[in-house]
Amino acid sequence: VQTPTDAHFHSASSSETGPPRVLITGGLGQLGMGLANLLRNRFGKDNVILSDIKKPPSHVFCSGPFVYADVLDRQNLREIVVNNRVTWLLHYSALLSAAGEANVSLARAVNITGLHNVLDIAAEHNLRLFVPSTIGAFGPTSPRNRTPDLSVQRPRTIYGVSKVHAELMGEYYCHRYGLDFRCLRYPGVISADSQPGGGTTDYAVQIFHDAVKRGKFECNLRPSTRLPMMYVDDCLRATLEVMEAPAESFSMRTYNVTAMSFTPDELAQEIAKHVPEFRITYCVDPVRQAIADSWPVSLDDSMARKDWGWKHDFDLPELVTTMLSLHGCDTR
Numbered sequence: 001v002q003t004p005t006d007a008h009f010h011s012a013s014s015s016e017t018g019p020p021r022v023l024i025t026g027g028l029g030q031l032g033m034g035l036a037n038l039l040r041n042r043f044g045k046d047n048v049i050l051s052d053i054k055k056p057p058s059h060v061f062c063s064g065p066f067v068y069a070d071v072l073d074r075q076n077l078r079e080i081v082v083n084n085r086v087t088w089l090l091h092y093s094a095l096l097s098a099a100g101e102a103n104v105s106l107a108r109a110v111n112i113t114g115l116h117n118v119l120d121i122a123a124e125h126n127l128r129l130f131v132p133s134t135i136g137a138f139g140p141t142s143p144r145n146r147t148p149d150l151s152v153q154r155p156r157t158i159y160g161v162s163k164v165h166a167e168l169m170g171e172y173y174c175h176r177y178g179l180d181f182r183c184l185r186y187p188g189v190i191s192a193d194s195q196p197g198g199g200t201t202d203y204a205v206q207i208f209h210d211a212v213k214r215g216k217f218e219c220n221l222r223p224s225t226r227l228p229m230m231y232v233d234d235c236l237r238a239t240l241e242v243m244e245a246p247a248e249s250f251s252m253r254t255y256n257v258t259a260m261s262f263t264p265d266e267l268a269q270e271i272a273k274h275v276p277e278f279r280i281t282y283c284v285d286p287v288r289q290a291i292a293d294s295w296p297v298s299l300d301d302s303m304a305r306k307d308w309g310w311k312h313d314f315d316l317p318e319l320v321t322t323m324l325s326l327h328g329c330d331t332r
Ligand code: AKB
Pocket: 096, 097, 098, 133, 134, 135, 136, 186, 187, 188, 189, 196, 198, 199, 200, 201, 202
């Protein structure tokens, strides 16, 4: 293991001009492909490289550059960054909350050791680095309503602990080595054409599929479990906006972002306005329920709104009509 020394790292100033050359790790998860599409529209198809350790489906492979990248293999990662003249790195490789509790040592390796590799390579090669954080970086002793950016963070999951670590390490590298680190704490993200995996907020994705295909859904959280949420288009736009924002606009490097908060019961009622036969039942998963009960019910994202102009487009009604129509349901 290499320990960082000042000599390894370039100064923060960059002579690069033109569009960024982007690498996305963990690109076959819930957000990678959508993010690649957004960034390819903006910066050109060949300037955005998607990567993962899994074999991509053919539509992913055909829509732009894809490479194998294992964040636990520092040499492999460095080679990709150097050979492709990467200037922006968006680091999505991670095990989510419930998956992390099911395999703590893998989560520790991917979420913490993987992050160390990414941080060092980003600092060595003067990259702009984005790492997503999460509402899971808060815990039972954090304020639960309108949780501010700066508050107690004592999460009880390995996922949460690894994300607090990522926030602090990124901010430390920014301060110590001039690394251009940018981080958003995402709420639960709801998308139609890509599935999450191993998360606590996953129910809010699956419910739309089951409502349209089966007219019913069995929820693994209690009906009154309120969590912060966001539609995927808002989440990806927030990410692009924070990456493009001038560094001078930041008063900090890790921002809360949110759009809405709802419970399974409220979501089901909104879906039933368009799918009258829809019925929700409950079979609580104790692991996921305990995780959800330790998370904020709403986030205060006023600093993101003030500093770099964050504004969400989708509230609950628009989220539901959009998701239902993407699943082929007529909501007119
Ligand atoms: C999860 O549920 O683990 C994630 C998250 C909120 O970070 N979707």
